[in-house]
Amino acid sequence: MAGRLIYLIGPSGSGKDSLLDAARSRLAERGCRIVRRVITRSAEAVGEAAQGVSPEQFAALLAQGAFALSWQANGLSYGIPREIDDWLAAGEDVLVNGSRAHLAQTRERYPGMGVLLLTVDHTLLRQRLIARGRESLEDIEDRLARNARFTAQMIAGNDAGLYVLDNSGALEDTVEHLLSVLLKIQCGRGLAPDGGGTVA
Template sequence: MAGRLIYLIGPSGSGKDSLLDAAREPLAERGGRVARRVITRSAEAAGEAAQAVSAEQFATMQAQGAFAMSWQANGLCYGIPRLVDDWLAAGADVLVNGSRAYLPQARARYPDLQVILLTVDPAVLRERLLVRGRETLPQIEERLARNAEFTTSMLAADDPSLSLLDNSGPLRKSLEKLFRLIGK
């Protein structure tokens, strides 16, 4: 039986990567997987959970059909490896760090995907981006502006297929909520 794609989205800085990192082991114990993104950013900024590539490498990988999904945002290219399709076909549930803008395309390709929207108090969000310090101040302001636009439109849409998960509190609590939402 095919597994389910769980598409985690939310503002930059809301904690998607942190939650995915925390979910990796407990999900693996239940037969699930967390996808590793390919991103055109430096290896240092990409961290362990993503593969850093140059723009040229990304274009080559894309031309070779290396990605199940790919998008551009924040001046970067993002790819989700084709490997996730093998995992899904083998029956594993797969968690991915997705893009809000790419949701319609993701839905078209995976009609049964489960969408989880992370929310976080706006003041907490700003603070988290500043403390993380991965982007410059103008880049952080751009991300906050992009987030404000999406948050308003996504919540206004009142989409019943969207599950909301508030990550304003401790990560451990959010992890418990995530596993409840995905029924694991």
């Protein structure tokens, strides 16, 4: 039985990297791999255990067909190694830290995928973005407005493959919610909670 792609999205500051770091070992115990992205900025690679490459190296990898998925955002290039297709074919679930802008294209390639939308309280998100000091207050307010519209549209669409995780509280609570979502996905594929057999 093929595995399922799980596509994590959420606004900057929602805590995607922190969530993946906290849940990594427990997801692995449940047969779910977290993909190591390839990014054209070494500093970001430190934050999320990604592989940092130069723009020239990224272009060469792309030309070689090294990526199952790739996109550009905020002046950076992102790539998801094509080996995820082997993992999925072997029955492993694969969690990708994805891009909201690339969601439609990813769905075309993996129509049965699940989408994890990580949300956070509007006021808390504003505080996190201000604390980063990367954008002006006007840019932050624009970002927050875009995020609110996107989140409302996603939820209103009532997508059966959409799971919403609220990361406004304790990180461990979000991890537990993530694990419960993974269990639902695996049971939906006919896997028992321990990862083997079928669900009665």
